[in-house]
Amino acid sequence: MPELAEVEYFRRQWQPGQGAVVQQVLVHGNKRIFRGVDVERMQAALSGAKLTGSETRGKQMLFRFSGGGWLGIHLGMTGELRLEPPDYKPGKHEHLVLGQSRRSLVFRDPRLFGRVRFAISREAPEWWATLPPAVTSDAFTLARMRAILHRRGRAPLKALLLMQPFFPGIGNWMADEALWQARLHPRRAAGRLDEKEARTLRTVLRRICRTSLRTIGVDWSDPPEGWLLHVRWKKGGHCPVCGLELERAQVGGRTTVWCGRCQAVK
DNA sequence: GGAGTTGTTTAGGA
């Protein structure tokens, strides 16, 4: 499920726990989810620590704790964060529960594609500090957009937009949405865009990120009418602009939806 | 029962 805005939504779910002390840290099972983490050290460090802040970058989340603990969470394909009552006993797919006096902060992920990281340090850990600039940030300039298109010139646009080092937070539906709004065919080679198309793609990407953060990211409300998102899951869905039945095929290894008329190949 | 899934990592070939 989670792309940029969904990740932000889930980060907010733990917001009521900010400022409160974690009394108990429950970890469920073996778990590839915790690969690379010294789980006992994490449990020791977070027990008695206060949750002091959190942020998202792309699909990554970081939770900061008193005592220098940093908890990184990636939701994978099916992860979610939620609140449950105090003394909550984790179910089968609930891998991490931070028990506070008034609530439990729960990380659930049935498919185990998610990932937990942990560090103790003064500054944010290296794997966090080195993440690329947000698509919505000032650093995501037109020059940067052009450089990315040039550097991965042979990649199909759809595959390029899914590369997290370049477009942090963009996932399958956002990539399709952006290409549809920019009227670009998903199989177009990145290096073949002209100046105007590159500018359009950047503008559209930034708007989609900002708008979905203000809707989905806040309360899971719907993005604007007329977005491809509202029809892309339905089989036999039609283009919101021209009404033509949408195309559907694998591009860049992922199911891709586009309009054969509005996004005609050049 | 089989196909498909809003993500990432890795192996292997070009």
Added chain:
DNA sequence: TTCCTAAACAACTC
């Protein structure tokens, strides 16, 4: 060396 693709990971729904 660099870049790209397909498979693997795992559990659920249709």
